[in-house]
Amino acid sequence: MRYSRILIFLTIVTFSYGNSAFETNCLGCHIANQQLFVFMQRYTLKYSSETNIKNAMIEFLKNPQIENSIMPRGFLERFGVKQKTNLDEKLLSEAVDEYYVKYNIKNYIK
Numbered sequence: 001m002r003y004s005r006i007l008i009f010l011t012i013v014t015f016s017y018g019n020s021a022f023e024t025n026c027l028g029c030h031i032a033n034q035q036l037f038v039f040m041q042r043y044t045l046k047y048s049s050e051t052n053i054k055n056a057m058i059e060f061l062k063n064p065q066i067e068n069s070i071m072p073r074g075f076l077e078r079f080g081v082k083q084k085t086n087l088d089e090k091l092l093s094e095a096v097d098e099y100y101v102k103y104n105i106k107n108y109i110k
Contacts, residue, residue, distance in 0.1 A: 046070055
């Protein structure tokens with residue numbers, strides 16, 4: 001029994017070591033790459049600049065409400081509104097920064 005607990009602990013440490021705030025806190029639920037591109041596309045269309053996009057994402061993640069969501073009503077009825085983040089300011093900012101770099105549509109249009 002003791003060895004199985006040690007093995008579980010080591011497995012958790014191994015898989016979480018070196019993962020970014022985005023990988024650890026976002027990809028568990030948002031595993032569909034296409035979905036993440038759609039979110040970025042909608043934020044880009046509405047907010048355009050990098051600063052405005054990141055600020056809007058951070059504000060939504062801190063206080064997710066239907067009224068401040070960029071997603072259409074049908075999406076929200078099907079999947080619901082996400083729960084409020086429990087990340088501190090630093091980790092939330094790091095996660096949003098990484099998301100912006102990985103899914104920014106400007107990086108894929110050439």
